Amino acid sequence: xxxxxxxxxxxxxxxxxxxxxxxxxxxxxxxxxxxxxxxxxxxxxxxxxxxxxxxxxxxxxxxxxxxxxxxxxxxxxxxxxxxxxxxxxxxxxxxxxxxxxxxxxxxxxxxxxxxxxxxxxxxxxxxxxxxxxxxxxxxxxxxxxxxxxxxxxxxxxxxxxxxxxxxxxxxxxxxxxxxxxxxxxxxxxxxxxxxxxxxxxxxxxxxxxxxxxxxxxxxxxxxxxxxxxxxxxxxxxxxxxxxxxxxxxxxxxxxxxxxxxxxxxxxxxxxxxxxxxxxxxxxxxxxxxxxxxxxxxxxxxxxxxxxxxxxxxxxxxxxxxxxxxxxxxxxxxxxxxxxx
Amino acid sequence: xxxxxxxxxxxxxxxxxxxxxxxxxxxxxxxxxxxxxxxxxxxxxxxxxxxxxxxxxxxxxxxxxxxxxxxxxxxxxxxxxxxxxxxxxxxxxxxxxxxxxxxxxxxxxxxxxxxxxxxxxxxxxxxxxxxxxxxxxxxxxxxxxxxxxxxxxxxxxxxxxxxxxxxxxxxxxxxxxxxxxxxxxxxxxxxxxxxxxxxxxxxxxxxxxxxxxxxxxxxxxxxxxxxxxxxxxxxxxxxxxxxxxxxxxxxxxxxxxxxxxxxxxxxxxxxxxxxxxxxxxxxxxxxxxxxxxxxxxxxxxxxxxxxxxxxxxxxxxxxxxxxxxxxxxxxxxxxxxxxx
Numbered sequence: 001x002x003x004x005x006x007x008x009x010x011x012x013x014x015x016x017x018x019x020x021x022x023x024x025x026x027x028x029x030x031x032x033x034x035x036x037x038x039x040x041x042x043x044x045x046x047x048x049x050x051x052x053x054x055x056x057x058x059x060x061x062x063x064x065x066x067x068x069x070x071x072x073x074x075x076x077x078x079x080x081x082x083x084x085x086x087x088x089x090x091x092x093x094x095x096x097x098x099x100x101x102x103x104x105x106x107x108x109x110x111x112x113x114x115x116x117x118x119x120x121x122x123x124x125x126x127x128x129x130x131x132x133x134x135x136x137x138x139x140x141x142x143x144x145x146x147x148x149x150x151x152x153x154x155x156x157x158x159x160x161x162x163x164x165x166x167x168x169x170x171x172x173x174x175x176x177x178x179x180x181x182x183x184x185x186x187x188x189x190x191x192x193x194x195x196x197x198x199x200x201x202x203x204x205x206x207x208x209x210x211x212x213x214x215x216x217x218x219x220x221x222x223x224x225x226x227x228x229x230x231x232x233x234x235x236x237x238x239x240x241x242x243x244x245x246x247x248x249x250x251x252x253x254x255x256x257x258x259x260x261x262x263x264x265x266x267x268x269x270x271x272x273x274x275x276x277x278x279x280x281x282x283x284x285x286x287x288x289x290x291x292x293x294x295x296x297x298x299x300x301x302x303x304x305x306x307x308x309x310x311x312x313x314x315x316x317x318x319x320x321x322x323x324x325x326x327x328x329x330x331x332x333x334x335x336x337x338x339x340x
Numbered sequence: 341x342x343x344x345x346x347x348x349x350x351x352x353x354x355x356x357x358x359x360x361x362x363x364x365x366x367x368x369x370x371x372x373x374x375x376x377x378x379x380x381x382x383x384x385x386x387x388x389x390x391x392x393x394x395x396x397x398x399x400x401x402x403x404x405x406x407x408x409x410x411x412x413x414x415x416x417x418x419x420x421x422x423x424x425x426x427x428x429x430x431x432x433x434x435x436x437x438x439x440x441x442x443x444x445x446x447x448x449x450x451x452x453x454x455x456x457x458x459x460x461x462x463x464x465x466x467x468x469x470x471x472x473x474x475x476x477x478x479x480x481x482x483x484x485x486x487x488x489x490x491x492x493x494x495x496x497x498x499x500x501x502x503x504x505x506x507x508x509x510x511x512x513x514x515x516x517x518x519x520x521x522x523x524x525x526x527x528x529x530x531x532x533x534x535x536x537x538x539x540x541x542x543x544x545x546x547x548x549x550x551x552x553x554x555x556x557x558x559x560x561x562x563x564x565x566x567x568x569x570x571x572x573x574x575x576x577x578x579x580x581x582x583x584x585x586x587x588x589x590x591x592x593x594x595x596x597x598x599x600x601x602x603x604x605x606x607x608x609x610x611x612x613x614x615x616x617x618x619x620x621x622x623x624x625x626x627x628x629x630x631x632x633x634x635x636x637x638x639x640x641x642x643x644x645x646x647x648x649x650x651x652x653x654x655x656x657x658x659x660x661x662x663x664x665x666x667x668x669x670x671x672x673x674x675x676x677x678x679x680x
Binding site: 094095097098099101102104157230231232242244247254257260262265266267268269270271272273274276277278279280282283284285286287289 | 434437438439441442444445481570572573583584588595596597602605606607608609610611612613614616617618619620622623624625626627629
């Protein structure tokens with residue numbers, strides 16, 4: 001099969017890879033219908049994470065079940081399925097508490113490389129959710145978004161306790177931040193302040209439900225959020241970047257007793273204990289337990305209530321993946337969908 | 341009046357200080373019935389916090405109202421009152437959300453020095469809670485504990501979401517940690533693991549409701565907690581020390597999706613972003629909004645349902661405060677009560 005492999009920073013190739021096979025009776029193999037490039041794929045692309053060997057890329061996917069292992073009961077050949085970036089059994093105590101991304105048997109899908117024609121899914125019964133009907137082509141981008149960026153933005157909004165009566169600030173205007181705006185809106189937030197200095201992203205943020213846009217960053221951005229909230233700060237802040245600056249911006253933009261939901265993968269972050277202590281905020285985040293939200297997200301998408309697929313502003317065939325990485329690196333695209 | 345003043349590390353004196361007077365119409369002046377020495381008073385005593393000038397000491401207090409300003413409506417002369425270590429108006433938006441320790445008009449009582457015969461209370465209407473009846477002498481230590489260590493341990497247990505079905509780990513066996521055990525028990529926790537290596541404190545922890553005691557610290561302590569919780573970690577962890585080691589011990593002892601309630605005042609703590617991210621815990625803490633809990637705590641104490649006064653294991657007259665500081669510094673006492 002064809003698949004995307006990163007050889008080194010800025011060296012992304014599409015090449016022949018071995019077809020995956022059922023290895024465990026709990027596995028399935030799916031034919032990928034669409035995959036995409038994630039903001040987190042840019043860390044190794046830019047050299048911020050090491051690329052120690054040629055690495056199959058991608059951790060987001062939707063597709064059609066092609067084979068199932070003997071123990072698989074919940075999905076069958078021909079089902080259209082959505083999964084998350086961690087395979088999970090969905091039965092352990094941690095999964096039952098809603099934290100499937102920390103499942104005691106979890107396996108990172110990124111290690112398998114979902115930007116490929118075929119994909120082995122470990123723990124298929126726990127990992128995959130079949131759509132109640134085959135999706136129409138225009139619904140596929142939204143379902144693909146659910147696999148990570150929507151599920152992650154949704155978790156951030158839940159972790160930030162976005163809801164009725166709340167003012168929600170969103171740090172980061174990538175796909176996750178933008179879908180955090182959408183999630184906050186769906187969860188009933190009263191006011192949603194998107195922090196963005198890019199006109200196209202501001203526009204999408206407003207379409208997803210942002211009521212205000214703040215262009216300032218860092219301390220100036222914090223001052224602006226406080227100005228908009230009677231000097232108190234937001235009730236809820238979504239952090240979707242993962243740098244020291246963005247984390248401190250999120251914490252400082254939040255009132256005492258408020259909630260920061262952080263989902264940007266941390267890079268060189270050290271939180272100063274005393275400042276955190278006196279901030280009085282709640283802090284929760286990490287790799288999103290997307291599996292928890294998938295049934296609801298699939299329903300919202302197939303009912304036409306949300307259109308998260310709008311974050312994809314560039315669609316390319318798998319063979320042109322390198323072009324997609326370049327476009328995201330150069331901020332020419334927010335999120336790239338790869339068709340198969 | 342007589343009051344405690346710290347001149348330098350290990351130099352604590354009891355001397356004449358000016359009697360406080362009503363400065364604002366919202367002030368009250370109380371005659372202190374009992375005060376105490378806090379674990380946090382040991383930071384400057386040990387030289388870990390600077391002592392830049394002779395500093396009146398103490399931030400915990402109970403007493404009888406002696407004078408009130410013209411605007412004070414909720415307490416009257418002769419009332420027995422309990423307050424917290426932050427004065428708060430109890431009417432601003434932050435107070436109404438239950439975070440009185442972050443009140444927009446808060447004033448730290450530590451700046452006034454409560455280890456003294458008389459004490460000015462700013463924002464008396466918001467700060468003070470009058471007991472529904474005059475306490476009996478044996479109830480005074482418990483009410484004094486409510487002023488900080490009980491209220492702080494209680495907040496830590498609430499922040500850690502201790503409750504029915506939960507396993508709660510407690511890092512720190514000082515007065516706050518021990519009263520965190522008591523709070524977790526009152527909140528209905530199923531299992532409470534006290535981390536302590538001092539026999540007398542272990543005994544008090546068990547009396548307050550601890551079901552298990554772990555003597556190991558650091559990574560070994562974490563391993564022990566995981567061993568006791570099917571490898572998953574505690575649902576809820578109370579952190580009541582404030583060092584890098586204790587914070588990491590608390591985070592690592594907690595399962596993904598679990599809650600860490602931290603109330604030890606941070607000293608040289610920097611939380612590594614990536615480890616926190618992948619821990620998946622909730623983190624909440626800071627200066628406890630004791631005022632939120634005071635009415636309920638006073639009720640529990642006067643009804644005899646809890647006996648937090650048991651943390652005081654040394655009682656001295658105010659004049660012997662220096663001896664009290666020494667006893668706590670040398671761990672000869674867990675918590676020292678000063679009589680007036």
